[in-house]
Amino acid sequence: MPQRRGRPGYDQEQVIAAAVDLFNRHGYDATSMGMLAERLGISKSAIYHHVPGKEQLLEHALDRALLELEGVLTHPAAQERSVDQRLEYVLRATVGVLIDELPNVTLLLRLRGNTPLERRALDRRRAFDHEVAALVEASAEAGALRGDLQPRVVTRLVFGMINSIIEWYRPDGPLRREEIADSVVAIAFDGLRSRPA
Amino acid sequence: MPQRRGRPGYDQEQVIAAAVDLFNRHGYDATSMGMLAERLGISKSAIYHHVPGKEQLLEHALDRALLELEGVLTHPAAQERSVDQRLEYVLRATVGVLIDELPNVTLLLRLRGNTPLERRALDRRRAFDHEVAALVEASAEAGALRGDLQPRVVTRLVFGMINSIIEWYRPDGPLRREEIADSVVAIAFDGLRSRPA
DNA sequence: GTCTATACTAAGATAGAC
DNA sequence: GTCTATCTTAGTATAGAC
Numbered sequence: 001m002p003q004r005r006g007r008p009g010y011d012q013e014q015v016i017a018a019a020v021d022l023f024n025r026h027g028y029d030a031t032s033m034g035m036l037a038e039r040l041g042i043s044k045s046a047i048y049h050h051v052p053g054k055e056q057l058l059e060h061a062l063d064r065a066l067l068e069l070e071g072v073l074t075h076p077a078a079q080e081r082s083v084d085q086r087l088e089y090v091l092r093a094t095v096g097v098l099i100d101e102l103p104n105v106t107l108l109l110r111l112r113g114n115t116p117l118e119r120r121a122l123d124r125r126r127a128f129d130h131e132v133a134a135l136v137e138a139s140a141e142a143g144a145l146r147g148d149l150q151p152r153v154v155t156r157l158v159f160g161m162i163n164s165i166i167e168w169y170r171p172d173g174p175l176r177r178e179e180i181a182d183s184v185v186a187i188a189f190d191g192l193r194s195r196p197a
Numbered sequence: 198m199p200q201r202r203g204r205p206g207y208d209q210e211q212v213i214a215a216a217v218d219l220f221n222r223h224g225y226d227a228t229s230m231g232m233l234a235e236r237l238g239i240s241k242s243a244i245y246h247h248v249p250g251k252e253q254l255l256e257h258a259l260d261r262a263l264l265e266l267e268g269v270l271t272h273p274a275a276q277e278r279s280v281d282q283r284l285e286y287v288l289r290a291t292v293g294v295l296i297d298e299l300p301n302v303t304l305l306l307r308l309r310g311n312t313p314l315e316r317r318a319l320d321r322r323r324a325f326d327h328e329v330a331a332l333v334e335a336s337a338e339a340g341a342l343r344g345d346l347q348p349r350v351v352t353r354l355v356f357g358m359i360n361s362i363i364e365w366y367r368p369d370g371p372l373r374r375e376e377i378a379d380s381v382v383a384i385a386f387d388g389l390r391s392r393p394a
Numbered sequence: 395g396t397c398t399a400t401a402c403t404a405a406g407a408t409a410g411a412c
Numbered sequence: 413g414t415c416t417a418t419c420t421t422a423g424t425a426t427a428g429a430c
Contacts, residue, residue, distance in 0.1 A: 009413065027309045029226035032405060045408075046414045054406070110307070112224045146383075146391045153372065153380050154389060156365050157358050164357020175350065183350045186343075191388035192351060194343045206395065229423060243396045245425070397430070405422075412415075 010040060015050045019057040020103045028058055028107070029114075055117055058107065062121040065104035068097045069128050084144035087135055088185060091162065095181040098165050106166040132159065158188050207237060212247040216254040217300045225255055225304070226311075252314055255304065259318040262301035265294045266325050281341035284332055285382060288359065292378040295362050303363040329356065355385050 018039050022031045033054055037044040051057055072078060072093040078086055098105050113119045133155040140151045162184055169180070215236050219228045230251055234241040248254055269275060269290040275283055295302050310316045330352040337348045359381055366377070 025309070026311055027224065027226055029224055030309065030311050033407085034405080042413085043415060044406085045416085048407070049413055112222070112227065114223050114227050143391060145389045146387075149380055149383060149389070153377065154384070156361065157380060157384055158389070160361020160364065161354050161358035164353065164360060167357065168353050180350065183346055183354060186346060187351070187354055187385065187388065189388045189390045190343075191384065191386045192342045192346070192355070193386045194340060230425085231423080239395085240397060241424085242398085242426075246395060251424070395430105397428100399427085399429105401424105401426075403423080403425100406420090408419075409417090410415100411417105412413105 010042070010050065012050045015040065015047060016057055016060050017103075019054075020061045020107060023058065023061070024103055024106050027110070055115070059117055061104040061107050062111075062117075065097075065101050065108040066121060066124045066128075068101050069094070069105070069108075070124070072097060073128065073131050083135070083138050083142045087139045087144070088189075090132060090135060091158070091185055091188060092181045094159070094162055095165065095184055096177055098162065099169060099171075099177050099180065102166060102169065102171065109163055109166055129155075129159070161187070207239070207247065209247045212237065212244060213254055213257050214300075216251075217258045217304060220255065220258070221300055221303050224307070252312070256314055258301040258304045259308075259314075262294075262298050262305040263318060263321045263325075265298050266291070266302070266305075267321070269294060270325065270328050280332070280335050280339045284336045284341070285386075287329060287332060288355070288382055288385060289378045291356070291359055292362065292381055293374055295359065296366060296368075296374050296377065299363060299366065299368065306360055306363055326352075326356070358384070 015036075019031070019036050022036055022039060025031075026035070033044045033047055037047060040047070072090055075089075075093065077089045078093070081089070108121060108125060111118045111122055111125075113122050133152060136145070136155045136158075137151045139145050140147075140154075145151070145154070165180065169175070212233075216228070216233050219233055219236060222228075223232070230241045230244055234244060237244070269287055272286075272290065274286045275290070278286070305318060305322060308315045308319055308322075310319050330349060333342070333352045333355075334348045336342050337344075337351075342348070342351065362377065366372070
């Protein structure tokens with residue numbers, strides 16, 4: 001990586017990274033190519049040298065996020081062990097993906113489905129959700145989960161808890177991946193109440 | 198309410214309700230006054246007879262949502278009882294507000310802070326969050342919560358779980374307010390694990 | 395209470411020079 | 413790889429008639 005002088009000379013990855021950051025700060029629709037140009041210190045039209053258009057910036061980030069999430073379910077550990085161990089693995093691994101791919105996953109979780117591209121991404125996300133719900137259902141049937149809660153509601157609340165991480169996790173903050181995953185698993189399986197050993 | 202004939206003849210409340218619905222479907226920025234006009238079956242300019250502009254449509258909804266949330270903390274039940282009863286009350290009441298004010302709260306929880314109006318609303322929301330975090334902290338100090346979790350992380354995860362309700366609750370669905378509040382309280386305090394009585 | 399017509403602004407994107 | 417200049421479209425909002 002030789003030191004550059006003069007003009008910035010961005011490559012595609014840098015342009016995309018800056019765009020994703022702005023999309024997350026202001027929302028996709030509220031982010032203009034002018035804002036991105038200003039952030040990079042180049043003109044609007046220079047951006048079109050690197051990417052075909054605004055939508056491809058979004059597409060790249062969503063595809064990355066979805067590939068990582070889908071990888072959680074295809075990972076060997078999500079298939080081999082007992083059903084409740086699988087569930088714990090999927091919870092922990094999903095937390096890991098959220099944290100490692102924070103900007104990309106954040107974009108995914110905020111989609112509204114306004115365009116065909118967004119709707120395709122939401123379809124893939126729904127497929128992930130359905131597989132997870134099936135896993136919770138299997139755990140319930142195997143007797144690993146208490147019987148007074150509906151598996152579908154449980155799935156939504158627990159993954160709502162996990163997904164909320166994107167709202168407050170900061171990579172430069174004091175919390176590490178494992179601490180957060182431990183807290184999620186602790187609350188999800190055993191709750192907050194202090195109880196005698 | 199006499200039957201109207203001919204032109205729709207909307208009042209301000211109806212215009213705002215339609216706008217909030219569209220804002221939630223497509224996002225505030227992605228919703229144009231043209232879309233709102235089309236939805237109402239009137240022209241764009243007719244909307245300006247009812248409201249000063251697009252931003253006031255948002256303002257009305259945010260103010261309503263914040264007043265209801267703030268009401269949870271000023272309600273007598275949130276102040277009188279023991280500290281862990283207060284916490285359970287606040288969880289249940291917050292679920293209630295989310296469900297009763299679903300469209301308005303949804304808008305609030307999706308804000309990005311792009312304008313002074315949005316930033317003022319986010320400030321009020323943060324004040325609510327801080328009061329809740331203090332309540333969780335007080336519960337922990339009183340020994341009501343297990344000691345191996347950080348109160349701040351607990352607060353964020355539990356309210357992340359509650360806030361996720363806006364992503365999937367449908368008023369015409371099979372679940373009632375109390376069922377959801379029960380599930381939230383059950384998971385938050387006791388977790389999913391099946392355990393011998 | 396709603397209309398048509400229009401002013402004004404900003405957006406995404408392209409052409410061609412350097 | 414970036415620039416200036418420009419095109420096209422779409423947005424919020426206003427003026428004034430009905």
